[in-house]
Amino acid sequence: MSASESATTPPGSGPPASPGLRRGWVLALAVVSGFMLMLDVTAVNVALPSLRDDLDGSFTDMQWVIDSYTLTLAVFLLTAGSLADRLGRKRVFLVGFLLFTLASLLCGLAWDMTSLNVARAFQGIGGAVLFAVGPILIGQEYHGLERGKALGIFAGGSGMGIALGPMIGGAITDSTSWRWIFLVNVPLGIAAVLLGNRYAREWRDTRARSIDWLGLVVFSAALAMLVFAILRGESDGWGSARIIGLFAGSVILLAVFARIEAVRKDRAMLDLSLFRVRSFNGLATVSLLLTAAAMGAIFLMLAYMQNELGHSAWDTGLRSMPLYVAMLITGGVAGVLTARTSPRHLMVCAGVGVSAGLLLMAPFLEGDSDWTALIIPMTVLGLGFGFYNPTRAAMAISVVEPRKTGMSNGMSETFQQVGMVLGIAVMGAVYEARVSEHFGQSAVAERLGESAHDLGELVAVGQAGTVFESLPGGTAAAASEAASAAVASGLGDVMAVGGIAAAVGTLAAIVLIRRRDMYESTPEDLALFEDQRATPAPDSSLAS
Incomplete structure (x- = not known):
């Protein structure tokens, strides 16, 4: 691929800073933003019971605490990337960080469920900006092998946010208040905005005629x-x-x-010719299927350790460390290899690892299994998924000419976010159906009669314990044993579904992704990112 960048404004920067210091701070800001975003996804889940009691929330209110954030985060990714290309990536990133910080403050100060959920929606909008633009800022500052390494670090930060979220959320809720899960973002956000204004360089596309x-x-x-x-x-x-x-x-x-x-x-805002690029279609397909399979599986594994095995949020986080350590290892390897090998090879490694990890789950799980049965499947899953994140970011940046990377990354992350929502929803539904069915087919179900179906549904959502206590001794023990077996079987079944989805994603990578579709930056492209003063950004009020 090739393109002329003659109509693109060179970036400017704030006060002069050494290249190494400037790039280090930009990478740190992107990593912190990714960590904060993922932390607010998983940490809030742990705090829902305390939050509900404090604000007198209903079940629907609790759903909206998660959904309002997830919804706006997914919806505004492409918008954020496209606006960053037009209005200036530094400007949009800092506005997004400021919005995320202010929304976090409002979440921490919420006086009822409505105010909390509205603030969560705005927090998701700010999060979409950070998620879409953060990797692009890294792409501006780093090139070649260094870019891959930096994107690997960025992916590791996001993964650690997922891993540590339940632990940090549980520790904060138990020691202080759920409000501090949000309020802790405020000083971090303020510092990030000030540092970003100091060290990040501006860039925008002056060819874009209007919003x-x-x-x-x-x-x-x-x-x-x-x-x-x-x-x-x-x-x-x-x-x-x-x-x-x-x-x-x-x-x-x-x-x-x-x-x-x-x-x-x-x-x-979206150049439809992007979908004529074979490798981008491959990236979109892999992002959708691999994220659906991996994130759906991770969600269910964490729920299994908490609901079925009875571990606290803190203990669950510790026991899931094999997954995240494996992700960090292969994320670093993938970061190094993105500049040296075809992205197809890395995405195939990701797909094979995710698929194998999920398909290994069923043979290791039994009704009386403890968490150690998950170590090998978790590790294999983590090794595979670790290859995916930096490769996806590198491909999204490299599959188009530099002036369109915001749009490309925003669209790629939209597929990823929709995949996460789809995977958690669909795999969760399949899991509940299979657990209920397995329990209904157990020997104890005949003794329970018509109530077996309703009890099976409670088993699937981890709420059958109190019902078991009301059953006669022998029946209670048999029902509890059947429930454990049904949960293990149901989890194995749904992991197989995820493994098949990941295998399809792997085939898509083999067929569609090719190295020759990657844009090779020219010296003229790299000159765009030299440390120069920015020209004025366009008027954001331009009519459509």
């Missing part, structure tokens, strides 16, 4: 309907009128969005 407001609104509405349908599909029923209507509306709006972008051409 595509119509496309922005239509795409955001379409994706919001899609993600909300996935989030509510299990509770409302996948065949319910509301869910079908949301899916149908999303498809219609996406078709409208494609037509708008085709008409607007160079003014569009």
